[in-house]
Amino acid sequence: MSTPPTVVVVGSGPIGSAYARVLLESSPDLRVVMFEAGPQLTERPGASVRNIVDPAEKERAREMSQGPQSGAYRESLGIPAGAVVEGMFTARGGTFLLDFGGEGSAHAATFPAVAAATNVGGQGAHWTCATPAPAFSEKVPFIPDEEWDDLISEAERLLHVQGAAFADSAIGAGIRTLLDREFGARLPAGYGVGTLPVAGDPQPDGTMVWAGADVVLGPLIEPGTPESERFELRDLTLVRRIEHENGVVTGVAVEGLRTRETSVIPADLVVVAADAFRSPQLLWASGIRPAALGRYLTEHHVVISTVALDGERMRELVSDEELADELARRAQNAADPVAAVNRIPFSEPDHPFSLQVMYAENPPFALDPAHPHAGNRWGYVNMGYGVRKHPRVEDGVRFDDGELDYRGFPNMTIEYALTDVENDEIALATEHLRRAGGALGTFVAEPRLLPNGSSLHYMGTMRMGETDDGTSVADPYSRVWGTENLVVGGNALIPTANTMNPTLMSVALAVRGARKAAEQLSASRAAERVS
Ligand code: FAD
Structure with missing residues (x-):
């Protein structure tokens, strides 16, 4: 009897996990080995750090994910824990800046806030869990609509997406009413003000257990299931190179x-889902270098602000009793600041950006107690408009074989610039943000554009294309052009200009890639049996 096929997955974030799950559920004799460079943070692999209640434990899990800026590595660079290197943008908890400023740091002066996470579950252990689906021109044009709807449904199932999270929050409903009065008339049907879909499991007390890669892995990490017996996750194991010959991995x-210790693990299929910078870097280091590798980098730019909700306007919509209930509910879960999430999605032609509105009891920064809006009884909203970046070959990451990074890989230099097209849409989004803020209350932080790289949603560097014309890295099923059995996954595949949080879309693309790869593996097994 021949040995069962082995699939190697590089990276344990939501995308690598989606590949592992779909492949194992589609093929009863397949084995998956997943390699993750970072440590396992939680007892259940890949769980969201946001669910950790103890603040010290939460902080430790975040620090363990911060690669070169955490623990011993950071100390070896002479950077004391907690210090911010001069000129450096602070990365969000659980992540580290690629351009961290020490030896072996990437060069990202034009994209300074670019960050990553190195841990089981990847950035998916730290994410905010917003899971909107792409709309209009954000969708991949060569995937048929009917199939796309099915892929999105499957991605929503894998990520435990809730379409109407916190829908019973009276303040959340009040915010929607005020935004609808301001913008509703110009928005197309189905794309008006609504709740933002999020990934997690609502609890009976109104709180949320946030989803991480653990929910995507599902049966693979439940003891005793048939899938768990064919799945192995090895943490703190760095994949250094993809072995290949004549297009066959x-x-x-x-x-x-x-x-x-180093070793070579044979595989019938390799899936690289190691984020939008480290995946193309691994391909490059392995001598797999399609012309578009690392190019066409996009993100969505973010214009943000914080607003104190207007008591008079809110009182018209929310009773004192409802406010008291809301505050009591909030007090039960003080560790999780988000209490309601609303949005206005991207639509064309009049709303070429997406607005996200998070209601919280306190602003995300210390407000001077003397400030007239400090201690606002009605709370605050943090709002951000996502603005798209139109893909250009000029934007991207270059790898230098002559300069190694802190892991010993060809170092990265990111080249990136906003053009008039983006600057015009950013100006329009800022104007909209002023209107949204005016409709809801008073700014306690004025609208401002975050530095390039702040979205944490990096796309395009291994984009998929319909044909192998030099402007894409992978085919419509995520297989690298010119290879038989190398598949790539993650936000890097997204070829379009996007304003939304991309993880749901990338999981949908992963489902498509995994279904096709499972089909191909079983076809080649059948051919082997015949010969
Ligand atoms: P990742 O989750 O980045 O995982 C890649 C993994 O690969 C990492 O763990 C890394 O250590 C590992 N790896 C890299 N190189 C190697 C190697 N050579 N060998 C072995 N392992 C390797 N997205 C949304 O859609 N909505 C949100 O609300 C949202 N909020 C976010 C908030 C924060 C604070 C952060 C940090 C991210 C957020 N994101 C959000 C982004 C989201 O987390 C990512 O889109 C998602 O995690 C991407 O999944 P992935 O599996 O492709 O990559």
Whole structure:
């Protein structure tokens, strides 16, 4: 009897996890080995750090994910824990800046806030869990609509997406009413003011257990299931190279970071889902270098502000009793600041951006107690407009074989610029943000554009295309052009200009890629049996 096929997955974030799940559920004899460079943070692999109640434990989990800026590595660079290197943008908890400023740091002066996470569950252990679906020109034009709807439904199931999270919050409903009065008339049907879909499991007390890669892995990490017996997750194991010959991948070279031992793991299929910078870097380091690799970098730019809700306007819509209920509910889960999430999605032609509105009891920064809106009884909203970046070959990451980074990979230099097209849409979004703020209350933080890279949603660097014309890295099923059995996953595949949080879309693309790969593996097994 021949040995069962082995699939190697590089990276344990939501996308690698989606590949592992769909492949194992589609093929009863397949084995999946997943390699993750970072440590496992939680007892259940890949769980969201946001669910950790103890603040010290939460902080420790975040620090463990911060690669070169955490623990011993950070100390070896002479950077004391907690210090911010001069000129450096602080990364969000659980992530580290690629351009962290020490030896072996990437060069990202034009994209300074670019960050990543290195841990089981990837950035998916730290994410905000907003899961809108792409709309209009954000969608991939060469995937048929009917199939796309099915892929999105499957991605929503894998991520435990809730379409109407916090819908019973009276303040959340009040915010929607005020935004609808301001903008509703110009928005197309189905794309008006609504709740923002989020990934998680609502609890009976009104709080949320946020989803991480753990929910995507599902049965793979439940003891005793048939899938768990065919799945292995190895943390602190760095994939150094993809082994290949004549377009056929034969395995991966890995280094155990606990022992520093290296070995080669044979594979029938390799899936690289190691984020939008480290995936193309691994391909480059392995000598797989399609012309578009690393190019066409996009994100969505973010214009944000914080507003104190207007008591008079809110009182018209929310009774004192409802406010008291809301505050009591909030007090039960003080560790999680988000109490209601609303949005206005992207639509064409008049609303080429997406608005996200998070209601919280306190602003995300210390407000001077003497400020006239400090301690606002009605709370605050943090609002952000996502503005698209139109893909250009000029924007991207270059890899330098002559300069190694802190992991010993060809170092990265990011080249990126906003053009008039983006600057015009940013100006329009800022105007909209002023109107939204005016409709809801008073600004306690004025609208401002965050530095490039702040969205944490990096797309395009391994974009998929319909044909192999040099402007894409992968085919419509995410297989790298010119290879038989190398598949790439993640936001890097997204070829369009987007304003929304991309994880749901990338999981949908992963479902498509995994279904096709499972079909191909079983076809080649059948052919082997015949010959
Ligand atoms: P990742 O989750 O980045 O995982 C990649 C993994 O690969 C990492 O763990 C890394 O260590 C590992 N790896 C890299 N190189 C190697 C190697 N050579 N060998 C082995 N392992 C390797 N998205 C949304 O859609 N909605 C949101 O609300 C949202 N909020 C966010 C908030 C924060 C604070 C952060 C940090 C991110 C947020 N995101 C959000 C982005 C979201 O988390 C990512 O889109 C998602 O995690 C991407 O999944 P992935 O599996 O492709 O990559």
